Amino acid sequence: MSYIKGIYGLPGWGKTALTTYFILRAVALGIPIYANYNLKKIKFTLITTIKQAESIRWGLAVFDEFWEWVHARTSSSKINKQMMSICLKNRKRGVDMIYNSQLPRTIDVILKEVTNYRYLPQMVEHENGEEYIHYIIKDILGNYSNEYIVPFPISEIGKYFDTHEEPFKPGEEKTPLQKGIGLEQDFVNAVKKCRGVKFVDLIPNSGKGSSWDYDVLVYSKNGVYSIDVKGSSKTYIYLTEYGQKLIDKINNAKLHGATPYIAFPNNRFKRLGLVNAWYMHKLMENSYLKRLNSYPSYNKIVKNSIKLSNIDFYMK
Structure with a gap:
C-alpha cells in the first residue's frame, strides 16, 4: 500500500x-x-x-x-x-x-x-x-x-545533501530545455563579440535532426568550437549528461574536428548578452563531470572554468 x-x-x-x-x-x-x-x-x-x-x-x-x-x-x-x-x-x-x-x-x-x-x-x-x-x-x-x-x-x-541549500519552489527553477532558445540566443549574442570569432551558428533543437550534439557552433580562424549551453541556479548547473553520455558528446565533437565546451551564465549578471556574463568549461575525457549522477555544483564548476571574455578564439 x-x-x-x-x-x-x-x-x-x-x-x-x-x-x-x-x-x-x-x-x-x-x-x-x-x-x-x-x-x-x-x-x-x-x-x-x-x-x-x-x-x-x-x-x-x-x-x-x-x-x-x-x-x-x-x-x-x-x-x-x-x-x-x-x-x-x-x-x-x-x-x-x-x-x-x-x-x-x-x-x-x-x-x-x-x-x-x-x-x-x-x-x-x-x-x-x-x-x-x-x-x-x-x-x-x-x-x-x-x-x-x-x-x-x-x-x-x-x-x-547540502544543509544550506533551499529546496526548489514550484516553477522557480527551470531546466535548460524549459528556458528554451532564449538562453542560447543570449549566448550567441555574447560570443559574437569575442575576439577571433568569424561566424556563429545556432543549431535548432540542440542539434536534433543534425549530426551535431550541441547547441552552438563557433567558427574561428583556428577551428570550430562546439558548445552546449546550460542553464544554472545559484548552486547548480543543469547538466544532464554523465558517464558514457558525456563521453559520447565529447566523441561527437571529435568526429567533427571541433573543440567541445559547456557554456553557462555567470550568476552575477542579469544581462546575458554580455561577454562577461558567461563561463566556459572545456569537456575532456578525464573530467570529473563524468563521475557525477546529479547536477554539478555551480561553485566547483566555476573553479574549473574560464570566463568567455578570457577566451581568445585565435588560440585553442
Whole structure:
C-alpha cells in the first residue's frame, strides 16, 4: 500500500536529515527517487515544476519544505489544486510520498487529512559526541504510534545533501530545455563579440535532426568550437549528461574536428548578452563531470572554468 508521511519540526530539528535517511532506505531497496532538493551520491530525478511532479510514476517522491508548494492559506490557488490532485492519486500511481514542513498548520488541510503518518524529529547528542535523530511517529488520527533513533549520526547523513541549500519552489527553477532558445540566443549574442570569432551558428533543437550534439557552433580562424549551453541556479548547473553520455558528446565533437565546451551564465549578471556574463568549461575525457549522477555544483564548476571574455578564439 502506498503511503504519505509528513515530517514536522522547527529549523534545525533534523527534518531534511530524517527525510534523507528515508531516501537512503528506499535507495537500498532499489526504489526510484524523486525530490525537490538536490541529493549527493544518490541517483534521483529533480522535481521543480508541477508538470514534472505530474509525471512521477512508481517510486518515492520527496518534498522538502512542502508548505511552499501547498500552503494552507493558498488552498484555492492553481498550484495547490494541481499538486493536491497529484497527491491524492499516489496509490494508483504506485508512489510513496514524504514531505516536511516547519509547522503542520502551514500545510493544505486536505493533504494533512490523508497523511498516514506524522513524524516529529529531534536531534539528540550521543555519548560519543555525535548528534543523532530521535523521532516520534503518530498515526493519521494524531495518536502516538512509536519512536525510534536513526542508526546513523547527522554527520553521516549530511554527506548526501547540502544543509544550506533551499529546496526548489514550484516553477522557480527551470531546466535548460524549459528556458528554451532564449538562453542560447543570449549566448550567441555574447560570443559574437569575442575576439577571433568569424561566424556563429545556432543549431535548432540542440542539434536534433543534425549530426551535431550541441547547441552552438563557433567558427574561428583556428577551428570550430562546439558548445552546449546550460542553464544554472545559484548552486547548480543543469547538466544532464554523465558517464558514457558525456563521453559520447565529447566523441561527437571529435568526429567533427571541433573543440567541445559547456557554456553557462555567470550568476552575477542579469544581462546575458554580455561577454562577461558567461563561463566556459572545456569537456575532456578525464573530467570529473563524468563521475557525477546529479547536477554539478555551480561553485566547483566555476573553479574549473574560464570566463568567455578570457577566451581568445585565435588560440585553442
